[in-house]
Amino acid sequence: MKNAVNWRPYIAGALLGVLATVSVFASTKILGKAQYLGASTTFVRAAGFIEESLAPEHVKNNPYFAKEKVKIDWQFMLIVGVFIGALAASLADGSFKVEAVPPVWRERFGNSVGVRAVSAFLGGAVAMFGARMADGCPSGHGLSGLMQLSISGFIALTCFFGAGVLVAALVYRGGGGAR
Amino acid sequence: MSEQWLGLITGVAFGALLQQGRVLRFEKQVGAMLLKDMTIMKFMLSAILVGMVGINLLAAFGLVKLSPKATVLGANIVGGILFGGGWAIMGYCPGTSVGAVAEGRVHAVFAILGMLAGAALFAEAYPYLEKGFLKMGSLGPMTLPGVLGAGPWPVIAVLAVIYILAFVFFEKKGL
Numbered sequence: 119m120k121n122a123v124n125w126r127p128y129i130a131g132a133l134l135g136v137l138a139t140v141s142v143f144a145s146t147k148i149l150g151k152a153q154y155l156g157a158s159t160t161f162v163r164a165a166g167f168i169e170e171s172l173a174p175e176h177v178k179n180n181p182y183f184a185k186e187k188v189k190i191d192w193q194f195m196l197i198v199g200v201f202i203g204a205l206a207a208s209l210a211d212g213s214f215k216v217e218a219v220p221p222v223w224r225e226r227f228g229n230s231v232g233v234r235a236v237s238a239f240l241g242g243a244v245a246m247f248g249a250r251m252a253d254g255c256p257s258g259h260g261l262s263g264l265m266q267l268s269i270s271g272f273i274a275l276t277c278f279f280g281a282g283v284l285v286a287a288l289v290y291r292g293g294g295g296a297r
Numbered sequence: 298m299s300e301q302w303l304g305l306i307t308g309v310a311f312g313a314l315l316q317q318g319r320v321l322r323f324e325k326q327v328g329a330m331l332l333k334d335m336t337i338m339k340f341m342l343s344a345i346l347v348g349m350v351g352i353n354l355l356a357a358f359g360l361v362k363l364s365p366k367a368t369v370l371g372a373n374i375v376g377g378i379l380f381g382g383g384w385a386i387m388g389y390c391p392g393t394s395v396g397a398v399a400e401g402r403v404h405a406v407f408a409i410l411g412m413l414a415g416a417a418l419f420a421e422a423y424p425y426l427e428k429g430f431l432k433m434g435s436l437g438p439m440t441l442p443g444v445l446g447a448g449p450w451p452v453i454a455v456l457a458v459i460y461i462l463a464f465v466f467f468e469k470k471g472l
Contacts, residue, residue, distance in 0.1 A: 130343075131339060142352055152361050155311065180420050181423060201395050203310060206313065207312070208316050214400050217403065220327075246413075246419070253367070253373070267456075269439040270366045271365070277380070278377050281380070282382070283330050
């Protein structure tokens with residue numbers, strides 16, 4: 119096979135490596151504390167804000183919210199920025215596309231938005247419970263962990279991907295596949 | 298500049314790169330887990346390759362401090378497996394779910410709502426896990442060079458070769 123190499127993921131990835139490096143340097147210089155890319159703690163804080171509006175005492179007395187602190191911090195704004203950056207980039211090159219059900223999912227489970235919604239919700243709940251238990255997601259453990267040669271990063275990323283491969287093989291078996 | 302502004306600016310660049318790498322898509326994430334399309338692995342390993350050299354260079358000159366997360370075997374492994382299982386069904390990870398909604402994949406909203414529920418659930422479970430399970434196999438922050446008793450650069454050199462060989466393999470197999 120003499121297909122031309124698609125350099126897109128390599129170039130964007132390498133630039134992300136530059137961004138991660140610059141970000142660690144800039145946050146050390148400007149804030150006095152190195153900030154490494156991550157995402158899942160922000161979901162704890164966002165959940166804390168939502169719960170606070172309903173039951174402020176409950177959030178105040180919860181040791182996990184006390185530990186992670188319900189506040190708008192660097193990483194929270196990083197995730198807000200991800201939304202803005204992805205929106206701008208997809209509008210700029212015309213790849214923005216409204217999609218109600220992912221095509222790969224549709225091939226296996228049909229066009230029902232309800233089935234997709236419930237599955238994504240349950241999958242998301244289990245995944246985030248796991249990410250908080252493991253203390254990180256593919257950004258915090260995967261990217262930042264492996265950049266720092268952290269043992270926890272190697273263990274977590276292996277488990278993320280290993281379990282993902284097993285469950286994907288079970289769930290999407292018989293579907294049209296991902297191409 | 299405030300912490301919030303710096304985070305926002307960094308995030309805009311992060312989001313644009315995730316989008317341009319085309320890794321925000323359900324089919325790319327599930328494609329990797331089905332071992333059919335390694336786009337997200339190419340993206341992640343390229344970022345890790347460059348960031349690993351950059352960050353360790355900065356650390357070698359004393360310009361930044363590394364802060365590797367603690368290794369806690371029980372929590373890293375069990376939590377990692379739970380995450381991986383949920384990831385396969387959800388089709389997004391926490392960072393990419395937000396970017397996916399931004400590029401029009403509105404179904405990722407349900408993944409985000411589920412993850413908020415999962416985070417809230419973990420906060421409720423935490424008091425019961427904190428003293429027992431979350432301490433199992435707790436080894437503190439550990440790095441590969443530390444464990445091997447080597448300097449960072451030989452380890453980085455070996456890993457760089459492994460990552461590049463992975464790229465060659467992916468391209469040879471058309472993944």
